[in-house]
Amino acid sequence: MPSPSTPFPLFRLPYLALNEVFRSLECGDLIEMSLCSKRCKRIVKSTRNDFFGIRIFITSNYFSIRVDGKNGVETMWMSSQDHHDENSRVYMLNGEEIKIQRLLNIFEVFYPQEHRQFIITSIVNLMMDSLQIPMLSVDLHTHGFDDFLDFIPCFQNSRKISFIGITPLSEEDLDFVKNNVSSDTELQFSPF
């Protein structure tokens, strides 16, 4: 590999070369790059990619957020209870520090439970904004997930939301959901 002694002058590259470098980056690296500076984020946003969109899976005590592409899962971010310092990093998202541990394209997210909604929203917004991709689906496992309705506004632009649980949603809950998502969002209810 080239010597790391001096920084590579990325922003002195001709435009086409700069664009090609960004196009060569893996999904996880593009997201990390978008966190370097506003200028980096602008370039990431303007970089053409072939990712399909975001899929979210959420239960009362776990979540995963993944970016799908034509090769399958491009990156996956998921909640984790166990924290190791190896390869860990701290992101500043919307003014809050979020501790992350990365293994290739898997990102484990450590967070206090009370910040869960904020963190999920921040990560999803970061991905959608940086990569300019849609939210394809949300799978919400409602069993034991008392405040799941609070999360609905975070997913208002998802193309599809599936509610998976033992008991069906009440009329009142269903009205709330319908009033807080886009009219284009497909809603599905499945027994657990």
Add this chain to the structure above:
Amino acid sequence: MSVEPEVPIVQVEEVRENPVLYKIISSDNHVFTISEHAVKLSKTLWDLITNLGLTAENALDNPIPVENVNGKNMETIVQFCERHKYDEEEPEYTNYIREFVLPEWDRQLLSIDNEELFQLILATNYLDIQKLMDYCCRVIGDMAKDKTPEELRIIYGIPTDAEDDALERSASDSPGPSG
């Protein structure tokens, strides 16, 4: 175009098999020979050869001066073009640069100092050699693998937002060419 070489002509082993050869002179007066198949990988050089009307008969008597590329970069470029002159066309990828596997030979060739790599990209851009540009950009992109934003700032010399703002302010405050 009868520039006398001040240094020995660089012979790349693989060019000997090809009967049609061209001579290129770098900005620091190094002279290189390159085969016709290889030189075609550079759109700029091939356009120049075509426009100058160089043929198999007169090519070696008419060296092509390339003012923007020094001998060190030209040597790498000639090696690369000779190596890849008979490559088949690449398969169609949706995102080619992210998906190809960089051959080990090329990775070794491009294992150079960051500043040298930067200069090589400028030369490649000028000579319009798409494949070498793809490979160089891939090597630069690979530097980002699994790095934190803080590490990326160091690897690529990325200014912080505050530094970018300061640069923008100083650029807008400085007087233009007319004073």
